[in-house]
Each structure stands twice: as C-alpha cells, then as structure tokens.
Amino acid sequence: MCDRPGMARIPIPIDEVLADPCGALARAREAGGFADAGGAVAVVGDDAVRELRADGWLHANHAILASMHRKFTSLTPALYDYVVAHNPPQDEILSDLATETAALGPVAMMQIAVEQGAFLTLLARLVDARRAVEIGTFTGYSAISIARGLAPAGRLLCCDVSDEWTAIARRYFARAGVAERIDLRIAPALETLATLPATPEIDLAFVDADKAGYRGYYEALLPRLRRNGVIVFDNVLWGGAVVDGADERASTVALRDLNDHVAADLRVEAVMLPIADGLTLARKR
Numbered sequence: 688m689c690d691r692p693g694m695a696r697i698p699i700p701i702d703e704v705l706a707d708p709c710g711a712l713a714r715a716r717e718a719g720g721f722a723d724a725g726g727a728v729a730v731v732g733d734d735a736v737r738e739l740r741a742d743g744w745l746h747a748n749h750a751i752l753a754s755m756h757r758k759f760t761s762l763t764p765a766l767y768d769y770v771v772a773h774n775p776p777q778d779e780i781l782s783d784l785a786t787e788t789a790a791l792g793p794v795a796m797m798q799i800a801v802e803q804g805a806f807l808t809l810l811a812r813l814v815d816a817r818r819a820v821e822i823g824t825f826t827g828y829s830a831i832s833i834a835r836g837l838a839p840a841g842r843l844l845c846c847d848v849s850d851e852w853t854a855i856a857r858r859y860f861a862r863a864g865v866a867e868r869i870d871l872r873i874a875p876a877l878e879t880l881a882t883l884p885a886t887p888e889i890d891l892a893f894v895d896a897d898k899a900g901y902r903g904y905y906e907a908l909l910p911r912l913r914r915n916g917v918i919v920f921d922n923v924l925w926g927g928a929v930v931d932g933a934d935e936r937a938s939t940v941a942l943r944d945l946n947d948h949v950a951a952d953l954r955v956e957a958v959m960l961p962i963a964d965g966l967t968l969a970r971k972r
C-alpha cells in the first residue's frame with residue numbers, strides 16, 4: 688500500500704469508487720489527497736494503474752480509474768456487444784465454426800474474437816493482399832477471415848502443428864469456398880517459413896501461435912515482407928500480464944520482449960492497438 692508524501696489518504700467506500708470512480712477521485716483530489724477505498728488505493732496521477740494493480744484490483748477497475756488520466760474507453764460487456772453489433776455480421780459459416788470450436792472446451796478460447804475476424808478481412812483488402820501468411824490456424828476462423836479479404840487469385844499460407852484442430856479448419860475452408868486459396872502446412876512454423884523464398888513478397892502476415900516463437904517468426908517474416916506489407920501480432924497484451932512485474936511466465940516474457948523489440952525497430956512503423964487481447968500492426972518501411 689502506498690503512502691504519498693504530501694498527500695492525505697481520503698477514505699472512500701469501495702462501492703462509491705466502483706459506482707462513480709471519476710467522482711470519487713475528484714473528491715479525493717479536491718481534499719488534497721488520494722482515494723483509499725477499502726484497501727484499494729486510487730492514486731491521483733500517473734501512477735494509478737501500477738498502484739491499483741499492486742493492490743489486486745480487477746483490471747476493469749484499473750482501466751476505469753486510469754481512464755481519468757488517459758484517453759481510452761473501457762469496454763463493458765454491453766459496450767462490447769455494441770461494438771460487435773456495429774461490425775460486419777458474422778455469417779452462418781463462421782458462426783457454426785465458432786459453435787463447433789466452443790464444443791472443444793477451454794481450448795476454444797484460442798480462437799480470435801469476432802471483431803478481429805472482421806478486422807483481418809478489412810486489413811487484407813486494405814493491403815490488397817495477394818500473398819498472405821498465417822502462423823497459428825487452429826480451427827480456421829482467422830484463416831477464413833483473411834482468405835475472404837484476399838485479392839483475386841490471392842493465396843494464404845497457413846502454418847500449424849495440429850492435424851486434429853486443422854481438420855476442422857479444412858472442413859470449414861471448403862464450406863466457405865476458400866479451400867483453393869489456402870495452403871495449409873502441418874509443421875513447426877519456423878520450418879515452413881524457412882522454405883519460402885527470401886525475397887520480399889508477403890503482403891500480410893498474421894501471427895497467433897506459440898508466444899515464445901513470436902520473435903523468431905518476426906525475424907523470419909520481415910525480410911520476406913514487401914515494403915508497406917503488414918505483420919499483425921495477436922495477444923500482445925496477454926490479458927494484461929505484460930505489465931504485471933510478478934508474471935515471469937515464458938509466454939509473458941516473450942511477449943514483453945517482442946513488444947519492446949518491435950516498438951524500437953526502425954525497420955517498421957508499428958502501432959499497438961487494444962483490440963481484444965491486443966493487436967500490434969507492424970508496417971515494413
């Protein structure tokens with residue numbers, strides 16, 4: 688718990704903070720201090736996220752309180768539904784695929800979110816993708832989304848190691864009428880990438896596989912990406928773990944490393960966006 692030199696601790700019932708975080712912080716600030724809400728401290732200033740996290744609040748609450756100081760709108764389930772309702776509707780094929788994938792159990796959470804699918808289709812169109820690569824296909828939702836946005840005669844190379852999950856993908860590729868555009872290779876993605884020409888021909892790459900592999904995929908893809916081509920990385924926020932100093936899982940460490948590396952890499956122009964679990968788009972200069 689933090690005591691702030693020169694600032695008074697202003698006790699505020701936690702319910703009040705949750706009901707009206709902005710008002711609670713404003714009252715604390717007016718009183719010349721910071722809000723102390725039943726063990727969770729809301730520091731007025733730039734430290735809000737870090738200090739709240741240390742106190743174990745839910746991420747949503749961090750976000751609400753932090754939004755006082757930074758420009759973003761936290762999603763609630765209702766707002767998320769609103770976002771989805773204002774995106775292109777999921778068609779019957781993707782809806783059936785999501786239902787069949789959900790029946791696999793907890794692994795289904797690996798599937799991208801519906802708005803990410805719409806985004807990938809749009810992005811493929813925007814970059815006029817003729818050659819696209821996907822690393823991590825699973826049951827095929829993102830692959831179908833990308834394939835639908837390909838330019839005429841465009842091709843998507845899909846990399847995965849699972850025969851079982853991609854058997855589902857193959858069925859839905861056929862049903863969606865994109866099977867002819869997709870080359871699915873079952874092998875570790877680095878091995879598949881190594882078979883590609885070293886020339887810069889790829890327009891769009893989507894990386895959504897083992898997190899420890901992301902840095903290697905980036906370095907294998909970048910020389911093969913054409914100028915203004917885009918690499919998209921999924922899960923760059925890793926459920927918020929990337930800013931949790933206590934989280935030293937290999938996947939978290941790998942994503943932090945990737946995020947730092949891409950942000951500092953002058954070969955690309957990269958933006959990180961809080962879509963779903965975080966997407967980074969890196970455009971090759």
Ligand SMILES: C[S@@+](CC[C@H](N)C(=O)[O-])C[C@H]1O[C@@H](n2cnc3c(N)ncnc32)[C@H](O)[C@@H]1O
Pocket residue numbers: 797798799822823824825826827828829830846847848849852874875876877895896897900
């Ligand atoms: C998060 S899922 C991909 C989800 C998919 N993009 C979708 O929209 O449903 C990750 C996938 O990466 C695959 N994978 C894991 N390690 C891999 C590797 N070394 N090479 C290729 N694929 C790998 C897994 O088999 C799994 O299907």
